[in-house]
Amino acid sequence: MIDSHSHIYCDAFDADRDEVVARAQAAGVRHIVLPNEGLSSVDRLQALHDRYPDYVSMAMGLHPEEVREDYADALSQLRLLFDRHRYVGVGEIGTDLYWDKTYRKQQMLALEEQLRWCVALDLPFIMHVRDSLDETLEVMEGIHEPLRGVFHSFTGSVADVERVRSHGDYYFGVNGIVTFKKSAVADILPAVGLDRLLLETDAPYLAPVPCRGKRNESAFIPYICDFVARSLGVCADEVSVRTDENANRLFRLF
Numbered sequence: 001m002i003d004s005h006s007h008i009y010c011d012a013f014d015a016d017r018d019e020v021v022a023r024a025q026a027a028g029v030r031h032i033v034l035p036n037e038g039l040s041s042v043d044r045l046q047a048l049h050d051r052y053p054d055y056v057s058m059a060m061g062l063h064p065e066e067v068r069e070d071y072a073d074a075l076s077q078l079r080l081l082f083d084r085h086r087y088v089g090v091g092e093i094g095t096d097l098y099w100d101k102t103y104r105k106q107q108m109l110a111l112e113e114q115l116r117w118c119v120a121l122d123l124p125f126i127m128h129v130r131d132s133l134d135e136t137l138e139v140m141e142g143i144h145e146p147l148r149g150v151f152h153s154f155t156g157s158v159a160d161v162e163r164v165r166s167h168g169d170y171y172f173g174v175n176g177i178v179t180f181k182k183s184a185v186a187d188i189l190p191a192v193g194l195d196r197l198l199l200e201t202d203a204p205y206l207a208p209v210p211c212r213g214k215r216n217e218s219a220f221i222p223y224i225c226d227f228v229a230r231s232l233g234v235c236a237d238e239v240s241v242r243t244d245e246n247a248n249r250l251f252r253l254f
């Protein structure tokens with residue numbers, strides 16, 4: 001199993017990060033992809049990668065909730081990092097209009113620029129979308145070169161899956177939300193299909209049942225894997241093998 005989206009470099013893990021990594025390894029998680037958040041998380045992300053260079057991979061980008069008036073300056077600083085370090089993706093990027101629509105326009109411009117990085121650097125995007133699928137797809141329509149990437153923590157409908165697909169052959173990341181009682185994410189799994197599905201925790205958030213409400217960590221991936229397997233009527237091994245292949249194909253990990 002691969003945790004394709006985790007933030008275990010953040011301060012929620014400062015007290016026990018090595019134990020968190022050890023538990024992930026013991027739980028059968030063979031690799032973790034770490035997307036960046038903003039300028040202030042770059043050093044933490046790099047430090048975790050320096051400590052576990054073969055076990056974790058980094059993606060670099062500006063999270064939509066980190067986009068402010070000065071986003072262009074932040075982007076020019078982050079762009080320089082791609083010349084110095086190996087990143088497996090551009091992320092996390094996207095749009096988020098759930099709490100605040102103040103920077104809607106800036107979020108769209110920041111997303112557009114970072115999608116151009118994907119093209120120029122031949123890297124996949126890691127897309128965050130919350131209450132903003134229209135805006136996200138509008139920006140993507142402005143990019144005429146082919147893109148690769150994953151819509152992480154995808155909670156849309158089957159119709160939304162088809163809308164995304166009409167723009168490109170993208171992957172969909174599923175996390176602990178799929179295990180929540182009122183969640184409809186399990187309903188989209190057949191439409192997504194095992195060949196376009198990625199498993200993720202989005203740690204420290206969104207811990208799956210039976211750990212719901214606790215701090216999430218990569219060692220909880222098996223709960224998500226098992227739930228997806230039961231939903232699709234296949235064995236957990238198959239979900240594990242197929243989603244690992246997908247993550248490796250998308251991020252070129254191994």
Ligand SMILES: [Zn+2]
Pocket residue numbers: 005007035092202
């Ligand atoms: Zn994230």
